[in-house]
Amino acid sequence: MRDLFPSPYTINDARRFIARATGPSPGLLLAIEVQGKAAGGIGINPLNDTYRGTAEIGYWLAEPFWGNGIMTDAVRALVPVTFDRTALVRIQAGIFSNNPASMQVLEKCGFVREAVHRKAITKHGMVMDEVMYVRFRNDR
Numbered sequence: 001m002r003d004l005f006p007s008p009y010t011i012n013d014a015r016r017f018i019a020r021a022t023g024p025s026p027g028l029l030l031a032i033e034v035q036g037k038a039a040g041g042i043g044i045n046p047l048n049d050t051y052r053g054t055a056e057i058g059y060w061l062a063e064p065f066w067g068n069g070i071m072t073d074a075v076r077a078l079v080p081v082t083f084d085r086t087a088l089v090r091i092q093a094g095i096f097s098n099n100p101a102s103m104q105v106l107e108k109c110g111f112v113r114e115a116v117h118r119k120a121i122t123k124h125g126m127v128m129d130e131v132m133y134v135r136f137r138n139d140r
């Protein structure tokens, strides 16, 4: 997760997030619900300027729900909806090299490993690579 994601996460962080998700943002921010309870989130963030045909996909799931295929289902569901509703040609995700589960999710959803940005990430004082995964409109 990027440092932009608050940790610890407070009730005010949640209120700010809901205001953003339900406001006039160009992207899409959705809750992941499991048996009626919020379990995580997934979003599409379109980039600007000459990157306007590209969006980033981002997601997180609360730990008790890991390993049940939930995020694979969520990404698999969101990708076609995104291409259907927008003119985007590319969806990308820059995965920290210490997150093989996230890479596995993307691979199961038809994303391909495009590049490794060496030492691009600094998180909790650790420098690591970013692995760029992509899926294109015409891959469908």
Ligand SMILES: CC(C)(COP(=O)(O)OP(=O)(O)OC[C@H]1O[C@@H](n2cnc3c(N)ncnc32)[C@H](O)[C@@H]1OP(=O)(O)O)[C@@H](O)C(=O)NCCC(=O)NCCS
Pocket: 001, 058, 059, 060, 061, 062, 065, 066, 067, 068, 069, 070, 071, 072, 073, 093, 094, 095, 096, 099, 100, 101, 102, 104, 105
């Ligand atoms: C990464 C994350 C989204 C995965 O969600 P999930 O619902 O548990 O994912 P799924 O169950 O759909 O799939 C996970 C896959 O990773 C695999 N996996 C889990 N840990 C792994 C590891 N250490 N090495 C390799 N593969 C691993 C699982 O076996 C599974 O693959 P399989 O179905 O082929 O067996 C979730 O762990 C999470 O939210 N983590 C914290 C936030 C985060 O990292 N967000 C992504 C930022 S890019």
